[in-house]
Amino acid sequence: MRFLHTSDWHIGRTFHQVSLLDELRQVFAALVELVVREEVDVVVASGDIFDSSTPSADAVRLLDQILLDLADVGVRVVMTSGNHDSPARLGAKAAFAHKAGIHVITQSEEITSPVTIDDEHGPVHFYGVPFLEPAHQRHIWSEVEPLRSQKDAMGHALGLVRDDWQRRGGRAVVLAHTFVQGADGESCDSERDIVGGVDKVPVNYFSDFTYAALGHIHGRAVLAPTVRYSGAPLHYSFSEAGKRRGGWIVDLDADGTREVRWLDLPVPRELSILSGTLEELLTDEVHAAAVGHWVSATVTDQVRPSNTMRRLQGRFPHAVELVFAPSHVHGPDATTYAARIRSRTDHEIVEVFLEAVRNGAGMSDEEAVLVRDVIGSRSPR
Numbered sequence: 379m380r381f382l383h384t385s386d387w388h389i390g391r392t393f394h395q396v397s398l399l400d401e402l403r404q405v406f407a408a409l410v411e412l413v414v415r416e417e418v419d420v421v422v423a424s425g426d427i428f429d430s431s432t433p434s435a436d437a438v439r440l441l442d443q444i445l446l447d448l449a450d451v452g453v454r455v456v457m458t459s460g461n462h463d464s465p466a467r468l469g470a471k472a473a474f475a476h477k478a479g480i481h482v483i484t485q486s487e488e489i490t491s492p493v494t495i496d497d498e499h500g501p502v503h504f505y506g507v508p509f510l511e512p513a514h515q516r517h518i519w520s521e522v523e524p525l526r527s528q529k530d531a532m533g534h535a536l537g538l539v540r541d542d543w544q545r546r547g548g549r550a551v552v553l554a555h556t557f558v559q560g561a562d563g564e565s566c567d568s569e570r571d572i573v574g575g576v577d578k579v580p581v582n583y584f585s586d587f588t589y590a591a592l593g594h595i596h597g598r599a600v601l602a603p604t605v606r607y608s609g610a611p612l613h614y615s616f617s618e619a620g621k622r623r624g625g626w627i628v629d630l631d632a633d634g635t636r637e638v639r640w641l642d643l644p645v646p647r648e649l650s651i652l653s654g655t656l657e658e659l660l661t662d663e664v665h666a667a668a669v670g671h672w673v674s675a676t677v678t679d680q681v682r683p684s685n686t687m688r689r690l691q692g693r694f695p696h697a698v699e700l701v702f703a704p705s706h707v708h709g710p711d712a713t714t715y716a717a718r719i720r721s722r723t724d725h726e727i728v729e730v731f732l733e734a735v736r737n738g739a740g741m742s743d744e745e746a747v748l749v750r751d752v753i754g755s756r757s758p759r
Contacts, residue, residue: 379497381551382413382641383626385424385593386610388462390437393672394698398612399436401646405611405623406444408644413453416627416641420495421453424593424608425460425509425555427468449478456493458506459484460555460593465508483553484508486518489535490542492550499632501548502588505539507532509555527577532556536583549588549630557594558584560601581605588634597621604635611643616674616699619649647672647696653703656683660693674699724753 391398413421428437448455457480459465469484476482481493483506492503510531519525522534532554543550559578581601584590590605596618599607608625610618624642628635650668652659653676659665673694677686682702690697728749729741741749 379419379495379499379502379630380417381420381422381628381630382409382416382418383422383424383589383591383606383608383628384409384611385555385591385608386426386460386596387423387441388426388429388610388612388614389441390433391429391612391614393614396696396698398614399440401612403440403443404646405643406440406447409444409611409625410447410451412641412643413448414451418453418627419497420504421448421455422504422551422553422591423455423457424553424591425458426462426593427457427459428463430462431464431467433467445475445478445480449480454479454481454493454495456481456504456506456553457483458553458555458593459508461509461511463509481506486510486515486535490538492542492546494546494548497630499549499630501546502630503543503546503548503550505543505550505552507535507539507552507554510535528556529577529579532579533583540586543587549634551589551591551628552584552587553591553593554584555593558592558601558605558607561592561595561599561607588630589628589638591626591628598624598626598640603638606638613645613649613672616649616651616672619651650674652676653678655679656686656689659690665693669694671696673697674701676701676703678703680704725749728753 387402389402412418427441445455459468463484465484469482472482472484481504486508489505489507492505494501494503496502510528512525512527512531515531516525519534524530525534536552539550539552556579559581584605585602588604592605592607595607596610596614597607598609601607606626609621609623611623613619613621613623622642623645624640627639627641629637648671650671651674652665652668654662656677656679659675659677671694673690673696675690675694675697677683677700683689686702687697687700690700732741
């Protein structure tokens with residue numbers, strides 16, 4: 379059996395207030411082509427299918443479309459809810475979707491009811507573990523003590539899965555949306571904290587399963603040969619610049635996981651982080667490749683230029699983030715304000731302050747005389 383591990387679709391997400399539905403539609407079209415070309419049997423999506431618990435009508439329609447497209451090419455789908463999803467809304471049509479080979483798992487009561495798909499070697503059980511909020515689960519698993527954290531909740535859930543798997547036999551693929559130890563280096567700005575805390579789940583909780591398809595981290599990560607994050611299909615923050623987008627193709631044989639390999643998905647619009655004076659950004663050919671990218675621009679002029687964003691967007695239509703950082707404050711020799719006023723006289727402190735708020739322009743001769751008259755010259759502190 380061959381399946382594709384994806385996660386964190388975040389349908390409905392915006393990028394600096396710009397809708398990403400069109401970009402995600404392009405990626406989904408490429409995903410369908412990929413599963414046909416690679417003869418994928420199953421697509422798994424490990425949580426955060428929507429970006430909001432109240433997705434827009436357009437976001438719901440886009441999800442319906444990708445699921446219909448996958449069903450049309452004969453691919454089964456298994457997905458779970460993440461911390462961004464509303465289990466009730468995501469699972470509203472689960473009974474109907476099941477008939478089309480689309481399996482949506484959103485309730486903890488479903489943990490021990492896997493989606494079982496047979497291949498020539500026997501059954502493969504896909505166990506969906508939806509996002510578990512400990513405060514909510516305490517009412518369902520009242521017999522479990524303690525149950526204060528994601529670690530506690532996930533540990534109990536995987537224990538239930540493991541017991542069920544042992545009774546059934548075969549191979550077990552677990553979908554889980556959580557933060558697992560070892561994924562720290564892959565986190566980025568677009569990952570919002572899990573409700574109830576982001577305590578880390580030990581990676582060895584997953585090590586005995588045939589494969590663990592994890593979600594929540596937006597960059598791909600390999601925590602163990604069969605314990606992986608696929609990351610998100612789009613870039614959702616500038617901290618993700620340069621990270622590849624795609625999914626893991628997993629081949630199973632009679633003994634378990636035979637091979638795992640990465641397949642890229644297209645990036646509809648790259649990210650570029652630029653820095654320089656406004657004139658340099660508008661004219662330097664070194665920035666020509668970024669004209670069609672999402673652009674974050676740091677402008678280093680000593681004096682803030684007028685209409686900066688409008689002028690930047692004249693060259694970079696998709697400039698969406700502007701940072702003003704004068705080079706005298708943020709250059710290679712920059713120090714903190716506290717360091718610059720340490721051991722200074724009151725007169726010098728006023729001068730440093732004026733340089734900071736005037737982008738490097740200090741006191742005039744007339745102002746210096748006025749300051750001396752008012753506070754005088756004092757010894758260093």
